[in-house]
């Protein structure tokens with residue numbers, strides 16, 4: 201790998217800004233912070249460390265915070281709300297509705313009905329302790345409700361001043377088009393990383409044609425690209441990556457995938473950065489209209505991830521990374537059950 205056109209990762213004193221969307225543009229820090237794992241899915245979090253991580257993010261200029269009502273469920277929004285109390289100005293707060301859950305965590309299905317959209321938004325505002333949400337996403341498309349009806353209800357929230365901008369998550373190109381015709385969509389949030397590149401085929405061209413930004417979730421491949429996971433034993437007993445819901449972390453697939461991560465680590469070592477930083481820099485290099493939201497519940501990881509924003513990869517670096525992790529080399533589907541994905 202060449203070091204030409206490359207600077208080493210460092211913590212920028214002021215994080216660069218990027219703008220999501222051109223029809224309804226929203227300017228955010230070039231990296232966001234995914235808050236999901238602070239409350240659920242990736243092992244047991246420590247509330248104090250989580251809140252400190254959010255405060256440190258704001259201090260470092262990472263002001264684009266991502267949560268959802270279903271994380272916890274409900275506890276992640278409350279945690280984020282507590283963390284940003286008294287610091288709301290300058291924060292771009294994103295949350296999501298649509299994966300309906302009961303208080304005890306039971307999954308009730310995907311709900312895109314207008315009356316539910318209205319109730320979910322009010323409940324999120326209460327839990328977050330804010331008077332508006334900056335970016336409100338439909339978390340999963342409800343295939344039983346025309347997207348026009350769901351987005352129509354979301355647009356009413358904008359008119360009411362409860363929400364500033366609209367987003368979708370895991371929506372197909374056709375759904376994106378239909379939604380955008382009802383009200384401008386600012387961003388699509390979907391999985392994108394060196395390990396998950398199918399978005400490049402149809403979705404990214406559609407977004408660019410329509411003037412919609414992309415917010416890649418799981419830009420670290422749910423942590424595997426950092427090199428910090430060597431076996432399932434590195435994950436807490438209650439970590440959902442141990443379950444069949446995440447095939448890439450199981451058995452032989454995990455072995456194949458860890459061999460790919462080892463190649464990323466070699467390239468990172470050559471550059472004097474970490475594999476996670478290189479993986480994030482790769483996502484950042486895919487376009488100014490792309491704002492990844494790496495997730496962490498720890499200050500140390502956050503600081504490392506912010507360092508990726510100072511990395512500039514040249515064409516040779518990108519080619520070396522793409523040769524190290526060929527698109528079809530990753531083993532296992534990204535979800536065990538893909539039925540909730542709109543395609």
Ligand SMILES: NC(=O)c1ccc[n+]([C@@H]2O[C@H](COP(=O)([O-])OP(=O)(O)OC[C@H]3O[C@@H](n4cnc5c(N)ncnc54)[C@H](OP(=O)(O)O)[C@@H]3O)[C@@H](O)[C@H]2O)c1
Nearest residue numbers: 234235236417418419420421422423426494495496497501
């Ligand atoms: N729209 C959707 O359907 C959807 C789906 C999934 C996620 N999301 C959003 O996207 C955000 C990010 O995605 P994600 O959290 O799934 O995956 P990710 O960002 O690819 O990876 C998160 C995992 O990587 C670990 N990690 C982060 N930085 C690290 C570092 N520097 N060194 C070692 N390990 C590191 C974290 O560990 P710790 O937890 O121990 O800090 C966590 O286990 C979420 O927080 C959530 O807000 C949205």
